[in-house]
Amino acid sequence: MEKKTILTGIRPTGNLHFGHLFGAGKTWLELQDKYDFYLEIADVQALTDNFHNPSKVHLNVFELTSDLLSIGIDPKKVHIFIQSQIPEIAELTVFYSNLVTMARLYRNPTVKTEIAQKKALFGNDGESVTYGFVGYPVSQAADITAFKGELVPVGEDQLPLIEQCREIVRKFNSIYGDILKEPEPYLSKTPRIKGLDGNEKMGKSLGNAIFLVDDDETISKKVMSAVTDPQKIKKDDPANPEICMVYYYHKLVNQENVETVCEECKKGARGCVQCKKELIGKMNEFLKEIREKKHYYREHPEEVLAILKKGTEDARKVAVSTMRDVKEAMQIDYFEKENNHDE
Numbered sequence: 372m373e374k375k376t377i378l379t380g381i382r383p384t385g386n387l388h389f390g391h392l393f394g395a396g397k398t399w400l401e402l403q404d405k406y407d408f409y410l411e412i413a414d415v416q417a418l419t420d421n422f423h424n425p426s427k428v429h430l431n432v433f434e435l436t437s438d439l440l441s442i443g444i445d446p447k448k449v450h451i452f453i454q455s456q457i458p459e460i461a462e463l464t465v466f467y468s469n470l471v472t473m474a475r476l477y478r479n480p481t482v483k484t485e486i487a488q489k490k491a492l493f494g495n496d497g498e499s500v501t502y503g504f505v506g507y508p509v510s511q512a513a514d515i516t517a518f519k520g521e522l523v524p525v526g527e528d529q530l531p532l533i534e535q536c537r538e539i540v541r542k543f544n545s546i547y548g549d550i551l552k553e554p555e556p557y558l559s560k561t562p563r564i565k566g567l568d569g570n571e572k573m574g575k576s577l578g579n580a581i582f583l584v585d586d587d588e589t590i591s592k593k594v595m596s597a598v599t600d601p602q603k604i605k606k607d608d609p610a611n612p613e614i615c616m617v618y619y620y621h622k623l624v625n626q627e628n629v630e631t632v633c634e635e636c637k638k639g640a641r642g643c644v645q646c647k648k649e650l651i652g653k654m655n656e657f658l659k660e661i662r663e664k665k666h667y668y669r670e671h672p673e674e675v676l677a678i679l680k681k682g683t684e685d686a687r688k689v690a691v692s693t694m695r696d697v698k699e700a701m702q703i704d705y706f707e708k709e710n711n712h713d714e
């Protein structure tokens with residue numbers, strides 16, 4: 372049986388952190404064995420927010436790719452490719468832009484939330500929201516359909532974008548014929564990872580992320596300032612581990628000892644400082660292999676480049692074939708043989 376096609380994307384705006392690894396990363400590692408997997412480094416999408424900072428996006432294409440390789444994404448199984456190097460995505464975006472109304476884009480909950488965040492951040496009335504930004508769901512629909520993506524692994528916040536893509540596909544097919552595939556979202560089973568500060572979400576912009584490239588000292592600092600049970604003042608006070616972020620992280624990286632941590636905490640048999648130090652040790656152990664691989668790729672940037680080049684070439688072939696079908700259906704395939712009236 373043919374493998375189903377999976378397509379997902381990630382914006383190259385920073386390094387991977389624990390939230391990525393335990394969320395999307397784990398899901399991707401499982402999926403890479405079972406599907407034909409296209410993983411897009413969405414640099415064009417990253418530029419919608421960072422158009423004034425091209426060097427940041429450029430650098431992070433390589434940082435992110437080597438992070439992905441370091442956590443075990445296998446380029447023999449996954450086509451890792453760069454969005455901007457597939458011109459067919461940009462072409463499709465233009466064609467699809469006629470199939471979407473402005474009102475519908477503004478109503479998209481993901482776009483709405485992100486515009487509200489920008490307004491809060493920049494304190495303006497939204498006048499500075501660009502055409503490219505409002506339109507990024509259209510470009511994301513092009514990402515997915517260019518590769519005939521059937522399943523799209525995403526977080527819950529991205530569901531409205533998949534729905535918008537499905538609408539575009541239906542509209543396209545109803546006008547031009549049955550060409551495009553309607554994708555299904557694939558929701559990650561792993562819950563969202565909380566920050567050490569107790570925030571429900573870990574994020575770079577929230578300032579609470581633990582990056583996979585953090586060194587020992589940075590990890591120590593972050594763990595030492597983690598939120599614990601505020602009722603626990605003295606070392607031998609009994610406490611409630613369920614409201615402690617240090618315990619939450621023991622559950623992620625120190626599974627073999629979580630029960631001991633939990634019992635000792637409840638009995639007042641462990642101090643928070645010792646508990647944090649143990650966690651720091653475990654985190655460093657957990658990151659050891661990832662750091663070694665990352666170090667390797669930093670020393671061998673040409674390998675990362677070659678992987679991206681190969682992944683992009685493979686992906687491009689699929690996009691070119693989709694584009695041929697799309698142009699034929701839209702009757703804009705003027706120079707294809709059978710339509711060339713001079714012959």
Ligand code: TRP
Binds near residue numbers: 378413416524
């Ligand atoms: N918008 C996604 C995010 O910010 C990244 C992305 C780009 C994507 N293209 C995609 C996700 C295509 C799924 C499919 O996380």
Ligand code: SF4
Binds near residue numbers: 603610611615616636
């Ligand atoms: Fe948290 Fe450990 Fe302190 Fe208990 S002992 S409150 S689990 S840091």
